[in-house]
Amino acid sequence: MLILVTGGAGFIGSHIVTALAGAGHEVRVLDALLPAAHRTAPEIPAGTDWRHADVRDKEAVTDALRGVDAVCHQAAMVGLGKDFADAPDYVGCNDLGTAVLLAATAAAGVRRLVLASSMVVYGEGRYECLRHGVVRPGPRKVADLDAGGFEPPCPRCGEPLDAGLVDEDAPADPRNVYAATKLAQEHLAAAWARATGGRVAALRYHNVYGPGMPRDTPYAGVASLFRSALSRGEAPRVFEDGGQRRDFVHVRDVAGANLAALDGLDGSPDGGLRAYNVGSGDPHTVGEMAAALAEAYGGPAPVVTGEYRLGDVRHITASSRRLRDESGWKPQVPFTEGMTEFASAPLRAG
Template structure:
């Protein structure tokens, strides 16, 4: 197929482009080379630029979309602003890129001749908000965002929305309630719903891949707004203290880049006329404190770790994916466990130049907006 990847010069996109070229597909990448993410220092431009067609373009520009869509059989829409915390004050930019950029794609598909017969959109675990829990008294529940007053008192547990007692975390299934707790999550929900709804009306097969926390060699080491492994690694390499929010036991589902690429390729090549949503994760939870300790060990470093008790409004407590549907529909089964992935990631970081640590700047911005407590 002729496949367009938006945001294809980034971490996931560049790895996906390499995999698709190796499978005989013809790949076009459209990317604006955002300075916050990677700028000119793109993994794609460094490794496979001679094997893909690269267009420097912006999803907010209709003419860029027109040029990129010509002759394409499939579109993999990865381009997005991605910082959960940053989205809570860079509101117009996140809506403009994530929602309006997607609207332009769909407007062209609805109103202009095209050859697109498959749509794949990068959705996110953030659309679930606090996710799926069990209350001893009320069964399956979907808690709302945690109360700032509780967290300021050092209670970071997720509560049953009916009785207020601590609830037990469960794996999040695709039919779980969607109620994002950040502006970023809202924009990803909109992206997914827009593409699936319009694809159905246009009779184009589509799949939304709800990525968990993707990590691995090639991810940005200079973006202070997202990517906890990168943020911690940059601080470690600069000899700076690692400050962990809440009590350090908050957790995420970390999924290795090779597994994400496998699932995405399977979604692109899926021969099914319908529309689908699928979780893409490792199906395991790992605490933030475990991440910090694992990276320090992998680097053989000696930097202090401080559990601060501070928190960011919009952050969820825990999440891990139920990946049963991904296995059934895509044959997806993660191959790289977290311990192996951390070693591979750290080995790659050791071969990179040490980047300036600008994380404190991002925290200062959140403090100034009243979002960091």
């Protein structure tokens, strides 16, 4: 098959391109190389049909879709942004770009789409109160955070909560502009599927890390920030008390999930979107991740600062059972092995 990968020069997209080519697919890449994400020229695998263009460019997208059998849509502006003034940029890149792409695929007769979504559509993770069962706490209060109270309490009785795994049927609760745009992408793709009889797999990535991760850009996740600090001889600075839980999933496993989702579209019903969590299934705290990375790198131990960022969630881990059961996909890179590799892997300048 000929697969178009939007954002195929990016951190995750480039690994997907490599995986697709390794599986015998022809690959075409469309990427705008936005300065916020790319400060150096990307390495494009030999034999890849490379198109330097913005996904919002209707003519370029239409041309890139010629002869294409399926699309892996990775192009997006990610991160929390600096403030709400960034909202138009996020909506333009993510939602307008997706709308242009979907309109062009409808016209071209392309009916198979794998969409890069995110765990952020859920907001906070799954919590259970001993008295009130499953509850959804609201945003944490500044006064509580200032006092070192990082765990969200039960919204009904104020008692402590137990954190659990979110599944794909949990209600969405996006809590920042980026999260809202990712959920809007899913809704747009679902509308496209219903209108055209297309098939969509929306992959809700968890905390992706691995070789080629960018540094010193808004695209850099916490693993990259810690790795960058270690390369400067500095201790990783861990916010809050380090106890916030995440699912750190290796980028090669994410690429494998895209291949599995693409294959799985053959068996999915026409006119529908199916969402899948993509995580390692082995959650760790941010503090544990920082310690493992520092040990593997041989650098200074992490420093827990007690600082916080408004809008951050406390715990977000999820079950990836749906993707495993329906496609046979399983993550292959264990946490310790992945962190050891990442400790010695070069970071991209952007």
